[in-house]
Amino acid sequence: MRIAYVSYEHPLGITGGGIGTYLGQIASLMAALGHDVEVFTGHPNLSGSIPYQGYLVHQVQVLNVKEFREKVVDVFATRHATNTFDIIESGEYGADAYHVKKRFRNIPLTVKLHTPSFLVSRLNGYPDVFQKAVFLLKCLRRGIVQKPYWVYDKKADIEYELFQLADSLSSPSNSLKKIVGKEWGRERDIEVVPLPFEPTPAFLRMPSVKKPQGKTVICFVGKLEVRKGVLSLMKAIPEVVKQSKNVVFRFIGEPLPSPQKGQNMQEYISSELAGFTDSLQ
Structure with missing residues (x-):
């Protein structure tokens, strides 16, 4: 089968996110199964085509x-x-294959859900009362009636449009399937397909971090941001430590903005858990 993956993110393109990691994994796995795979991805500086891990990448x-x-x-x-x-595969986030599908409607499109932008916004927090008040006051001052920007309108969302154009849909989890299905419809069409991950030899050769003697280590791996559940974990740490002094929490990931203006998430966690520094890494 000739498979085209259209994705802004890829290990040889725009990197740093889970979508790029997924594309690197799925393209290699499908190529190893004998499919003819090509990936179309973005790059800030380069353009052209290069072979990579058994398939072709177009930057x-x-x-x-x-x-x-x-x-x-x-x-x-x-x-x-x-x-x-x-067949074409694209994620819903960013609607990468929107114009491709509009031009080539006869090619089946499968859309893999990652996390749509409307959900990212909700999980990372709505504007606070002050920000909403500023927006409304500006509208009053200008004498205009404008829909608040924090009120989601799926009809104006290109990701929703791509979702509706899809011939098939998949989600990595039942939870995401239900959330998107409730907001966008077509829940029965969404098939749950877990994300693949096959570690490379280089990954397996990475030196392990020394485990503190006599300690149980709970490790969080991923971007330190609200939507990853970091705040829920942070709030649970004092209760866990009260029950067991031998537990250490290790956070591995890029710190993104926190609820506290001027602090990234790592700084915010450290300040909120100042009395538990011995239990944090």
């Missing part, structure tokens, strides 16, 4: 996801004219 030089969404169409069209694709 499209762009500044942002909107530009990628538009510029990838011609690159895809050239490859499709040379050797037609049987």
Whole structure:
């Protein structure tokens, strides 16, 4: 089968997110199964095609996801004219394959849910009362009636449009399936397919961190941000430590903004748990 993955993120393109990690995994696995795989991805500086782990990567030089969404169409069209694709996969986040699907409606599109932007916004927190008041006062001052920007409108969401264009849908979890299905519909069409992960030899050769003697280590791996559940874990730490002094919590990941303005999440956790420094790494 000829498979085209259209994704702004990829290990050889725009990196740093879970979508890119997934693309690197799934493309390699499908190529190893004998499929003819090509990936179309964004890159801040490079453009061109290179072989990688058994498949072909087409880098499209762009500044942002909107530009990628538009510029990838011609690159895809050239490859499709040379050797037609049987199927396209795209994530809903960023609606990367939106214009590709609009132009090539006869090619089946499968959309893999990651976390749509509307849900990211909700999980990371709505604007506070002050921010809402400022917005409303500006509207009053200008004498205009404008829908508050924090009120979600799916009809104006390009990710929702791509979702509706999909011929098949999948989600890595039942929870995400239910949330998206409730907001966007088509819940019965969404198949739950867990994310693959096959560690590379280089990954397995990474030196292990020395475990503190006599301690139980609970490790969080991922970006330190609200939507990953970091705050819930942080709030639980004092209760856990009260029950067991031999527990250590280790956080591994890039710290993103916290609820406290001017502090990243690592700084925020440290300040909130100042009395539990011996239990944090």
